[in-house]
Amino acid sequence: MTSTDAREVVQGPRGAEGPPGRLDARAKASGSFRYVADLLPPGTAYGAVVRSASPHATIVRIDISEALAQPGVIGVYTAADVTEATYGRGLRDAPVLARGKVRFVGEPVAAVVAETRQIAEAAAALVDVEYDELPAVTTIEAALAPDAPRVHDTPWEYPGAAVNEGDPGNWIFHHDHGDREAVEEALRTSQHVVDETYRLQSVHQGYLETQACIAQWGDDGRLQLWLTNKSPYALRTQLSACLGIDQSEIDIRPAPIGGDFGGKGSPEHAPLCAELARLSGRPVKMVLRYNEDLTATNPRHPAIIRVRVGCDEGGRLTAMDLNATFNAGAYGGFTPRAPGPHGVAEIDAYRVPLMATEITRVYTNAVPRGNMRAPGAPQGNFAIESAVDELARAAGIEPAEFRRRNFVRQEDIGTEGYHWVEYRGNETLNAALDAYRELPVPDGWLNGRGISVFCHSTPVVASTSLRLVPLPDGRVRVELPITETGTGSHTVARELVCDGIGLRSDEVEVAQVGTDDLPQDAGAGGSRVTASLAYMMDDAMKAWRNRLRDDEPVTVKFSQDSGPQVGSYCIHIAQVAIDPETGQMKVLQILTAVDVAAIINQKAHQMQIDGAVTMGFGYACLEDLDEDEGQVWAATLGEFKLPSVQDVPVLRTVLVHGGIGVGAANVKNIGETCNPGVGAVIANAVADATGKRLRQLPITAQRIYGALHG
Secondary structure, eight states: OOHHHHOEEEEOOSSSOOSOOOTTHHHHHHTOOOOGGGOOOTTOEEEEEEEOSSSSEEEEEEEOHHHHTSTTEEEEEOGGGSOOOEEOSSSOOEESSOOSEEOSTTOEEEEEEESSHHHHHHHHTTOEEEEEEOOOOOSHHHHHSTTOOOSSSOGGGSTTOOOOTTSOTTEEEEEEESOHHHHHHHHHTOSEEEEEEEEEOOOOOOOSSOOEEEEEEOTTSOEEEEESOSOHHHHHHHHHHHHTOOGGGEEEOOOOOSOOTTTTSSOTTHHHHHHHHHHHTSOEEEEOOHHHHHHHSOOOOOEEEEEEEEEOTTSOEEEEEEEEEEEOOSOSTTSSOSSOOTTTTOOTTBOOSSEEEEEEEEOOSSOOOOOOSSTTHHHHHHHHHHHHHHHHHHHTOOHHHHHHHHBOOTTOOOTTSSOOSOOOHHHHHHHHHHHOOOOOOOTTOEEEEEEEEEEEEEOOOEEEEEEEEEOTTSOEEEEEOOOOOSSOHHHHHHHHHHHHHTOOGGGEEEEEOOTTTSSOOOOSOTTOHHHHHHHHHHHHHHHHHTOSSTTOOEEEEEEESOOOOEEEEEEEEEEEEEOTTTOOEEEEEEEEEEEOOOOSOHHHHHHHHHHHHHHHHHHHHTOOOOEETTEEOOOSTTTSOOOOTTTOOEEEEEEEOOOOOBTTTTBOOOTTTSSTTHHHHHHHHHHHHHSOOOOBSSOOHHHHHHHHHO
16 A cells, blocks of 8 residues: 555535646646756856865866866866955855865765766766865864864854854854753753653755756846746845845746755855856856755754653653754755754753753765755654653553643643734544554564644744736736745645635746845745735735736735744644564554645645655655765765655554634645654654663664664
8 A cells, every 4th residue: 555545635625626626737647847957048058076085185286288188168166256255145164166175975076067067077076176184073072083084174253153253163153052051950850851862863954856956147147047946036046145246136037846845945055156157157057966966955853852851750751861963964044044042952842940041053075965854853753752652651651641741731831932813732632643553563573652742833034025916818827935845835826816806726827036026025935935925915805806907017025024923733643553572563544633724725734734744754764865074975875764665654644624724825834844854753662662761863774773672
């Protein structure tokens, strides 16, 4: 039985199945959808990158003569040819090409522009780089050692830096919050305490479309780009700072994205592609091979997380101390900003009377890390929910009941210091437990059930714009700056307009436009798109009704920096079967209960749930970039094991209706709600089956066998 056959919506939406399918479905199914790799401006040349084979070394010499002599090669360029400015999303610490030294295996050292991609790649292989090796720090422990070599000599000097000169040498960011003395006293006097450390590996986002960019400089001197980036307005700002040109001189054209999951928000090779187009005088196209994408882009941060948590004799939490350290790799510019713990400390599901957190990101001589679906939350939730499970067992309380006793109540203030609009932990837990049914287990195998809880907020900060254009035949065109990343955001926009104006789905068309055409957008990500559209659509409908002439387009710009604190519970229950002789594990089922408000498109909503749980399953059981001494060894999709339909367990969904959402459409986040808890729920099920606790992902047969047999 495949996962598609097995998925079951236990409690679906009230009423009909919902609106028609996605806007892009036919084009994608037919192969007519055009991605960046399919575009070819006249006169396009091709770029290829020469990458470092060393994790840390001084560049002694770069010999480009043989590469430059190859037929069809237009130019070979090094750091001496491109801007000296560094770039990044918030922290600007990444060079366009390595200048003076390399800091990770895969770092761009030189680049070739040629008439064809094959010529460019062959010439890049002929560039001879001589290195003088330097001591490297490739792990968190090595980076934090007192005598550790510095990855960057003066990191506090980078624009956007969040560290000071006196801070430990390889810090990028450090956050220390809470009354530690009070937490220590509460833990000391708690009836039961768990003090454990959990380890998380680095994984790639696993999108099908690799990073790609096309850059050209027009006759008017303006830079035009088509690229796999979901935040074009932010990218325009980043490129302006790096290239030293005004934002008005940059036009980022619309392009759909073939999968994102957080990995398509960084500038990546856009500054280099722009420089190569300038140097060669030609449009330049760069499309990464998948081994380049796996080894040299911006995967999820590995982490070491220590959790100390206590409870009283009644099983109620007393205090928690969370210490998390993230391996950020050689550059910090591929995450949105230098500050910010992301979602690692997101424990909004529980009442924690006393909480202390210490969160650190460190430089290492490894591939730079970036965002991946619910950044920081899968790592943090694995550690916290594993520790909570261990605490429940130490207290002798059934794990589901232990969680119920600690859910936040309506009158409580969350760990972030504010009241939520509602908390529906009990309702969601009841729905999950009521729907759960055991599946048969192979003879002689161990059976285990696990539970995990995650509560995620719906974004209240929004910034975007749109234009409604009346068409002569009575239809309406919606022009959006929002990139379609594969989530169905353009379909959501269509349905909101249909509801607001009173049109059929076939009477509304949706078009993405470039940065020249609409004033602003915060970019796709952070589960903000549907909420932003829901907020903005209220204003758009008012403007549409109040327009002076029926043939007049309406442009709406929307910004909001506060709003109701709306959270959504997600509770997983997983069942596993384990062969005690070999350690082989089968995840038989994962039931996902989600607290929801209104659902705009049921099929797209369910797709988000299924995709998130599948992604969480891959993180928990299969995926690992297998890094050693700064080298990524899982460098192909044959070695980096993404889940296939044969791997995915039975997926069941329970939708708990009636929640309070945001905007007139009354929507809640779903995109990042359902993946963070999967690692913990499987680990908790393994502990239930075997009596052994695995505190490191991925959970493999080898690790289970080792736990069972010592």
